[in-house]
Each structure stands twice: as structure tokens, then as C-alpha cells.
Amino acid sequence: MYKILTLNNISPKGLSRFPLDHYEVSSEMREPDAVVVRSFKMHDMALADTVKAIGRAGAGVNNIPVEAMTAQGVVVFNAPGANANAVKELVLAGILLAARHICAAWDYTRGLAGTDAELNKQVEEGKKKFAGFELPGRTLGVLGLGAIGVKVANAARALGMNVLGYDPHMTVDRAWQLDSGVQQAAGIDDLLARSDMVTFHVPLNDATRHLIRADRLRIMKPGAVLLNFAREGIVDEAAVVEALNQGHLRTYVCDFPSNTLQGHPKVIALPHLGASTQEAEENCAIMVADQIRDYLENGNIRHSVNFPDMSLPRAGSSRLTVINSNRPDMVGQISHVLGQNSINIVHMVNESRNGVAYNLIDVEGNLDGEAARGIAAIDGVLKVRVL
Structure with missing residues (x-):
């Protein structure tokens, strides 16, 4: 159990x-x-x-x-x-919210009071403050073309937008899924400089922390829109607020509210609704x-x-899994213990990543506790399982 x-x-x-x-x-x-x-x-x-x-x-x-x-x-x-489709749909919503000033317009309308005639007069007088732009012909930059980024890029193309994409680690499978009309940017700075709106879909790690910072914000077109539905730390929020205050950025749309952003009239912050x-x-x-x-x-x-990633169809009478530090002669030592216990290897796969190795071993023979304990006793072995 x-x-x-x-x-x-x-x-x-x-x-x-x-x-x-x-x-x-x-x-x-x-x-x-x-x-x-x-x-x-x-x-x-x-x-x-x-x-x-x-x-x-x-x-x-x-x-x-x-x-x-x-x-x-x-x-x-x-x-x-x-959750890629859910995030894609929210990114599209963010694009439309920013393009048409929908949140500010809604707040304005909710604050109106008076008779219907008075409301209509205020609406006609106030709507010019919320004039937006249409999407066809505008350029969306998509940084990160994984499961979400590809869906966003393809959906933006369907809306008539030009799309620039950049991902130095894009897989062949994702490339097959990408709309042929998506153009390739030469790099992050090139993507930022040529886009009217930018969305990014990358993980947060040491390489991506504050990926969008002051020097890169200055590269963006005046009046550009920045969307963040990836992770809070990828953006330097203080730099974004400064760019908004200077009028260089039109709007910042994100899924990560913070005290730095709270109450800013050019920020649309949603309560982490992506998935x-x-x-x-x-x-x-x-x-x-x-x-x-x-x-x-x-x-x-x-x-x-x-x-x-490792998958192996079952063969033999038993299966052994071994996780060990990735160092020389580990496979040899494991095989030696199996041989000492008269256990024959039918099929074996070994792969390594991040300093550790994983072994899937199908065997014929009596894979009892003694053999497993012998392998577990090898210096560098982290975990042994008999399935």
C-alpha cells in the first residue's frame, strides 16, 4: 500500500x-x-x-x-x-484590458451618479480619456516559447498581431506547434526594442531574476505595455514604476500584487489568477x-x-531502481553486486542530470534484500528500490 x-x-x-x-x-x-x-x-x-x-x-x-x-x-x-490554456486566456485578457483602458474606464463608470440623462452626459464627456488602440498590426513580443508562450503567440497571431518570439532553449516539439508567422527575435533586447507589447513566460531562477530591469525598460518603445504572468521576481518592480511615472511605459499588467505597485493608476494587478x-x-x-x-x-x-526523464518497458522478473551521485564506476559497482548475488541484468538504462544519476535495471534472478542492501551500501548511492 x-x-x-x-x-x-x-x-x-x-x-x-x-x-x-x-x-x-x-x-x-x-x-x-x-x-x-x-x-x-x-x-x-x-x-x-x-x-x-x-x-x-x-x-x-x-x-x-x-x-x-x-x-x-x-x-x-x-x-x-x-495549465497553459488557462494562463494563455488570462494573458489575452490582460492584453485587451491594457489596449482599451478597460479597468480605468470601469472604475470611472462605477463612480458616476445622477439621472440617466446626467449619466449619459458624463459618459460622453469622460470616454475620451479612455481611448485605446486595436490589436491588428501591433507587435507582441513573447519571451519564452514553452507550452504557454507558444499558445500565447499563436493566439495573438489569430487576433491579427505581429508576433516576435525568443527562446534560446526552445524544443523541437514546441517549434512544430508554433505558428509559421511568428518571427524570431535576435535576442531579448531586440525583442524589447521592436515590440508594442511584451509578455514573458520563463521560470524564475538566478538567470531570470530581474530579467526586466531599468536598462532593458529604456530599450522598449515609448508607450509600450508590459505583461507579467510568469513570476513576480522576473521584473524589477521599482524600475517598472519609475518607467510608468516617466510615461515611458503605458501600462504594467501582472498577476502579482505588491505594496510597490498598489494603487498605481497605470498598473493592473490581478490576484494570481493564472491557473x-x-x-x-x-x-x-x-x-x-x-x-x-x-x-x-x-x-x-x-x-x-x-x-x-526515463521510461523503460518491463522485462525480466524484477525491476531495480538506483539513484546515485554521478561519479565514475558506479554502474560497475552496481553490476558487480548483482553478479555476486547471481542476478542477471536483462535490460538497463542509466542517465544523469544535476550531479545525480538514475538507473532502471530489469533483472532475472532472486532480487532479495541482501542484493538491495549491498547496492545501498555502495558509497554514493542515495536510494534503492525493488519493484
Whole structure:
């Protein structure tokens, strides 16, 4: 019986992927095999040694101590693309809100009072303050062409916009999905300089923190719109406010309110709604549940942020998984222990990432506790499982 600990309210459709005859799912559990989490901050959380996997029902993993988990041989999964449509739709809403001054116009209208005739007079007098622009012919810059960025770029093309894209790490699969009319920018600065509106869809890490800062804001066209539905720390908020105050930026639309932005008339800050749809929550929960189940039962890894993806059809009488530090002769030592125990390797795959290696080994022979203990005793081995 596998035990699954939930740290947030997880969609029942996702949790239903764990069959009750083999899984116990609870929000209170001392020694779980895996953890499913959404936004709960795990950095100060003490985890039992029994934990083998963590599934983040979403894309970002900033709330999970990934480096520490890697050192302990714990696989961290996420759900890339599962909430992409929800975020895409909110980005499109943000583009339209900024282009037509909808939020400011709505606030203005809600503050009106008087008879219908008086209201109509105030409307006609005030509407000129909210004149906007149409999207066809305008250029949208999309920085980051992963699951969300590609959907945003394609949707903007469908609205008649010119689209510039930039992603030095774009995959072949994403390239196939991208509208052929999307132009490639030479780099970040080129994209910023040529765009009327800019949206970015990149993870928050040391390389992307304050990626949008004062010097890059100065490169942007006067009157440009900046949209942030990725992560708060990617933008230097103080620099954005200064650009808004100077009139260089027209509007900043984001999903991350803060005291720095609060009350600014040119800021539209939403309460982190990016993935807040029923469909997105269900899709994310289903995806990570399936990933955790496949890993616990078969040792296969899909969509891990800290271990290599690896999938191997079952062969042999037993399966062994080994996580170890990526150093010379580890495979040789593992094979030697198996040979000493008269266990024959039928099929074996070894991949490494982030200083650790993962081994999927199908064997014929008596894979008893003695062989597993012998492998676990090898210096550098972090975790051993017999499936």
C-alpha cells in the first residue's frame, strides 16, 4: 500500500487516479511515499525518509527545496503545459484590458451618479480619456516559447498581431506547434526594442531574476505595455514604476500584487489568477498523479525538474531502481553486486542530470534484500528500490 500526503486541496479528479486498493491518500500522514502539493511552501518542512517523490500540481517549483530533494534522491515532478490554456486566456485578457483602458474606464463608470440623462452626459464627456488602440498590426513580443508562450503567440497571431518570439532553449516539439508567422527575435533586447507589447513566460531562477530591469525598460518603445504572468521576481518592480511615472511605459499588467505597485493608476494587478480555473487545477492534478503513480509502481520518470526523464518497458522478473551521485564506476559497482548475488541484468538504462544519476535495471534472478542492501551500501548511492 503506497501512501500519498496532500499539502493543499488537490482536485478529486487527480486524486481519483490513485486506486484505493493500492493507495492511501490523506492530508495527515507521518511516513508517506509521495507528496502532492500546489502552493504550500515546503522549504522549512521536515520530510520523512520514506518520501520518494514530490508532485507539484502546477508548473513552478519555487515552493519546493529542489536542490535538497535532489541530494536526498527524491524526484520532483511538475505539470508543464497542464495549465497553459488557462494562463494563455488570462494573458489575452490582460492584453485587451491594457489596449482599451478597460479597468480605468470601469472604475470611472462605477463612480458616476445622477439621472440617466446626467449619466449619459458624463459618459460622453469622460470616454475620451479612455481611448485605446486595436490589436491588428501591433507587435507582441513573447519571451519564452514553452507550452504557454507558444499558445500565447499563436493566439495573438489569430487576433491579427505581429508576433516576435525568443527562446534560446526552445524544443523541437514546441517549434512544430508554433505558428509559421511568428518571427524570431535576435535576442531579448531586440525583442524589447521592436515590440508594442511584451509578455514573458520563463521560470524564475538566478538567470531570470530581474530579467526586466531599468536598462532593458529604456530599450522598449515609448508607450509600450508590459505583461507579467510568469513570476513576480522576473521584473524589477521599482524600475517598472519609475518607467510608468516617466510615461515611458503605458501600462504594467501582472498577476502579482505588491505594496510597490498598489494603487498605481497605470498598473493592473490581478490576484494570481493564472491557473485558477477548474480545468487547469484538474489537468495539473491528473498529470502529477499519473507521474507519481508510474514512478512508484514502475520507476519511470516523466516531467521531473531534477532527474532525467526515463521510461523503460518491463522485462525480466524484477525491476531495480538506483539513484546515485554521478561519479565514475558506479554502474560497475552496481553490476558487480548483482553478479555476486547471481542476478542477471536483462535490460538497463542509466542517465544523469544535476550531479545525480538514475538507473532502471530489469533483472532475472532472486532480487532479495541482501542484493538491495549491498547496492545501498555502495558509497554514493542515495536510494534503492525493488519493484
